[in-house]
Amino acid sequence: VRDVCGRIRRILTGETAENPFAGLAPGTIVVAEELTPSDTALMDFSRIAGVVTARGSVTSHVCIIARAKGIAAIVGASECMLEINTGDKLIINGEMGEIIVAPDTATERRYRALSASRKRHGEHCLKGAHTPAVTRGGRRIAVLGNAGSVAEVHAALDAGAEGIGLFRSEFLYMQSRGGFPGEQTQFEAYRHAAELCGERPLVIRTLDIGGDKALPYMDFGHEENPFLGWRAIRVSLSMHDVFRTQLRALLRASVFGNLRIMFPMITSVGEFRRAEAAVRECMAELDAEKAAYNPGIELGVMIETPAAVMVADLLAAEARFFSIGTNDLTQYVMAADRGNPRVAHLCDPSDTAVRRSVAMTLAAARSAGIEAGMCGELAADPEATAWLLEAGLEEFSVSAPAVAPLKERIRTLDLPEVRKTPGAAE
Ligand code: PEP
Numbered sequence: 477v478r479d480v481c482g483r484i485r486r487i488l489t490g491e492t493a494e495n496p497f498a499g500l501a502p503g504t505i506v507v508a509e510e511l512t513p514s515d516t517a518l519m520d521f522s523r524i525a526g527v528v529t530a531r532g533s534v535t536s537h538v539c540i541i542a543r544a545k546g547i548a549a550i551v552g553a554s555e556c557m558l559e560i561n562t563g564d565k566l567i568i569n570g571e572m573g574e575i576i577v578a579p580d581t582a583t584e585r586r587y588r589a590l591s592a593s594r595k596r597h598g599e600h601c602l603k604g605a606h607t608p609a610v611t612r613g614g615r616r617i618a619v620l621g622n623a624g625s626v627a628e629v630h631a632a633l634d635a636g637a638e639g640i641g642l643f644r645s646e647f648l649y650m651q652s653r654g655g656f657p658g659e660q661t662q663f664e665a666y667r668h669a670a671e672l673c674g675e676r677p678l679v680i681r682t683l684d685i686g687g688d689k690a691l692p693y694m695d696f697g698h699e700e701n702p703f704l705g706w707r708a709i710r711v712s713l714s715m716h717d718v719f720r721t722q723l724r725a726l727l728r729a730s731v732f733g734n735l736r737i738m739f740p741m742i743t744s745v746g747e748f749r750r751a752e753a754a755v756r757e758c759m760a761e762l763d764a765e766k767a768a769y770n771p772g773i774e775l776g777v778m779i780e781t782p783a784a785v786m787v788a789d790l791l792a793a794e795a796r797f798f799s800i801g802t803n804d805l806t807q808y809v810m811a812a813d814r815g816n817p818r819v820a821h822l823c824d825p826s827d828t829a830v831r832r833s834v835a836m837t838l839a840a841a842r843s844a845g846i847e848a849g850m851c852g853e854l855a856a857d858p859e860a861t862a863w864l865l866e867a868g869l870e871e872f873s874v875s876a877p878a879v880a881p882l883k884e885r886i887r888t889l890d891l892p893e894v895r896k897t898p899g900a901a902e
């Protein structure tokens with residue numbers, strides 16, 4: 477209804493552009509109450525220098541997307557918003573969370589110098605982007621990339637990623653105008669991504685919609701707690717045709733590279749089994765149609781709920797790999813909404829409770845002999861690298877701009893012994 481009202485209003489007022497971000501001048505900083513993932517899908521990032529929002533926290537999707545695009549973002553800035561007017565000159569420092577409105581010349585000069593020195597550091601890191609990350613102790617660590625589109629797969633591989641550890645398939649669904657994207661559209665995107673990766677792994681996560689990620693053509697109804705509601709694998713398991721379409725496209729694309737399928741927000745072995753059964757059904761259909769797919773395709777689980785951590789040993793006995801999604805895992809372990817700035821201090825992925833959850837997951841994977849990576853934003857935090865290595869993490873998946881700096885960070889660390897006791901990491 478809101479969308480229809482918006483359309484009517486736009487037509488009556490003579491506005492033709494449906495995209496509120498069309499025609500931005502290069503170097504624009506977008507300042508908004510809130511930016512949803514579908515807003516960001518409309519934005520031309522070549523013209524956007526940064527984003528500032530009143531809502532959100534560092535792991536909300538607007539931040540994740542900004543990081544992927546290599547632009548600065550400040551979220552949870554509600555108090556500063558009143559002081560900013562359209563057309564103001566702004567400086568934003570995403571690292572320190574600073575916003576400077578109408579800077580004087582000396583301030584502008586200082587920040588230009590800071591920005592140039594950041595750029596030089598980035599260029600230094602880029603020199604080692606395409607060489608492996610080996611700790612001083614000689615341990616080889618895999619650094620993969622996160623992507624939300626085929627273009628971002630390209631960007632991550634160009635930035636030195638050794639494969640894609642998380643392909644967020646929902647952006648394909650958000651960009652689809654006329655309803656759910658069909659099997660052929662999806663197949664072409666997955667095939668393209670698989671071909672780009674070649675032998676390198678490409679982990680595609682099935683539709684992770686709900687929570688803060690909506691689809692314009694899908695009705696979620698009213699939910700009191702959307703992050704605890706109908707989202708991710710729960711949606712897929714209850715919308716059989718939508719799930720089937722995606723799985724068939726993934727399976728058909730699996731012969732074009734090293735494609736793996738990962739299920740989001742798993743909370744029990746039963747859920748994983750149901751997802752796996754849906755894959756087997758699609759395989760049987762493809763067999764009947766004599767269509768090619770990889771019968772040995774690996775199926776993995778995102779560990780992003782406390783329940784999954786608790787049953788990580790049981791999941792590890794059935795899944796072929798884990799990827800730890802610390803963005804959601806942190807909000808669920810800490811009971812602190814990842815998009816609410818008032819509880820952002822609690823939504824801390826370095827909290828002992830989250831560290832223990834990570835250590836328990838890695839220990840369960842190690843005992844079962846399966847791979848476990850991390851694709852949440854924590855993987856890119858240079859302050860977390862040492863303890864993650866210490867807890868035994870061997871595969872990091874981060875946004876394209878973070879690949880080279882992370883490899884450089886790993887090279888500076890001696891790798892301490894992997895702690896054997898689950899939950900020992902403090
Ligand atoms: C996560 O939850 O850590 C994750 C990688 O998934 P998303 O941020 O897309 O929810």
Ligand code: MG
Binds near residue numbers: 803
């Ligand atoms: Mg998640």
